[in-house]
Amino acid sequence: MPIHTPALVAETVGAPFTTRLVERRDLRDDDVAIEIAYAGICHSDIHQVREEWGTAIFPMVPGHEIAGVVSAVGAGVTDLQVGDRVGVGCMVDSCGECEFCKDGFEQHCSRGAVMTYNGRGYDDQPTLGGYSRTLVVSQRFACPIPDGIGLDEAAPLLCAGITSYSPLRRWGVGPGSKVAVVGMGGLGHMGVKLAVAMGAEVTVLSRTDAKAADSLALGAVEHLATGDPQALRPRRGHFDLVLNTVSADLDLEAYLALVKPRGVVANVGLPTEPYRVRPGRLIGTSKVIAGSNIGGIAETREMLAFCAEHGIGAQVETITAEQVDEAYEKVVRGDVRYRYVIDVSTIEA
Numbered sequence: 001m002p003i004h005t006p007a008l009v010a011e012t013v014g015a016p017f018t019t020r021l022v023e024r025r026d027l028r029d030d031d032v033a034i035e036i037a038y039a040g041i042c043h044s045d046i047h048q049v050r051e052e053w054g055t056a057i058f059p060m061v062p063g064h065e066i067a068g069v070v071s072a073v074g075a076g077v078t079d080l081q082v083g084d085r086v087g088v089g090c091m092v093d094s095c096g097e098c099e100f101c102k103d104g105f106e107q108h109c110s111r112g113a114v115m116t117y118n119g120r121g122y123d124d125q126p127t128l129g130g131y132s133r134t135l136v137v138s139q140r141f142a143c144p145i146p147d148g149i150g151l152d153e154a155a156p157l158l159c160a161g162i163t164s165y166s167p168l169r170r171w172g173v174g175p176g177s178k179v180a181v182v183g184m185g186g187l188g189h190m191g192v193k194l195a196v197a198m199g200a201e202v203t204v205l206s207r208t209d210a211k212a213a214d215s216l217a218l219g220a221v222e223h224l225a226t227g228d229p230q231a232l233r234p235r236r237g238h239f240d241l242v243l244n245t246v247s248a249d250l251d252l253e254a255y256l257a258l259v260k261p262r263g264v265v266a267n268v269g270l271p272t273e274p275y276r277v278r279p280g281r282l283i284g285t286s287k288v289i290a291g292s293n294i295g296g297i298a299e300t301r302e303m304l305a306f307c308a309e310h311g312i313g314a315q316v317e318t319i320t321a322e323q324v325d326e327a328y329e330k331v332v333r334g335d336v337r338y339r340y341v342i343d344v345s346t347i348e349a
């Protein structure tokens, strides 16, 4: 019998959420059912509900920062058991056979990774995400959450955490690295925590000084307000890596100027308009503009272990199902400290 579970549903583009039952598939051999506890609100949820990235699949149940407890296992499940605490991020399937899957980059699967929502499974069924009480997913995409990390502060690690962790690792951040994080939101505050734990000297570049005390409390050495271009001048050519998490249009050249020769601007923020960069600003000092898409499953597990070792979780504000529409408006204004997580037990249908 398929499972029917209460969920928050956007029936059409930009519609407010309604609550109703949705269906989860029967457990396949390698599936687990997860009783979800918390689902984070990622800015990507908002981009997709509002079709800011192009046509989306409706009805939509967003949510790809999922933390909960295994409540049932399929006949062939060997890695997990009922009662295990697990998280699920942005992907729920991939081919597992292509060179990218084999190298641990399921997000770049040649067949196309199946996204947790606003996607279609290999069975052609639309996927529905974590703003719900129960999820059914292959054990390969359920990552154990180490003891010591609460499920509320763990949920955002499955997207905001891994999306910040992966480029920091790829570009070799370690003791003594000079890192700037642009945008102190969900991804940004995780970027600060993770880079600090890796031993970097971290600067936060935020629109105003409003979050300055928080930046320093998270371990940053300085917080600069980008609204005042003069404030950035002394930091030209200063950083090894600028991690750009901003969800809106940005003057990328201004940030490129802040990295050393051969330095890197790694973009994870996903606004819709193109960046404008004159080639000379890149070539003259042999700089790199990079992108980074979440992280693979092995790296997600590595990130969770790193967070447990360093006592890192997301800084969360817990909300109920009724508060989600309002929370979306606040996230768009950059008015969240620093991740909303939905207590999904409040979703009732």
Ligand code: NAP
Residues within 6 Å of the ligand: 041, 042, 043, 044, 045, 047, 159, 160, 163, 182, 183, 184, 185, 186, 187, 188, 205, 206, 207, 208, 211, 245, 246, 247, 248, 249, 267, 268, 269, 270, 271, 292, 293, 294, 331, 332, 333, 334, 335, 336, 338
């Ligand atoms: P968020 O919590 O809304 O944070 C974005 C931050 O950008 C805000 O807190 C704000 O920080 C800053 N910002 C600068 N200019 C802004 C403006 N005009 N309006 C609003 N905020 C502005 O979002 P998030 O969940 O961290 O996601 C950030 C971006 O990354 C989104 O575009 C999301 O889709 C994308 N994303 C990408 C991946 C990936 O795999 N690459 C994964 C997840 C999310 P200050 O107040 O400090 O200025």
Ligand code: ZN
Residues within 6 Å of the ligand: 042, 043, 044, 045, 064, 159, 160
């Ligand atoms: Zn996300």
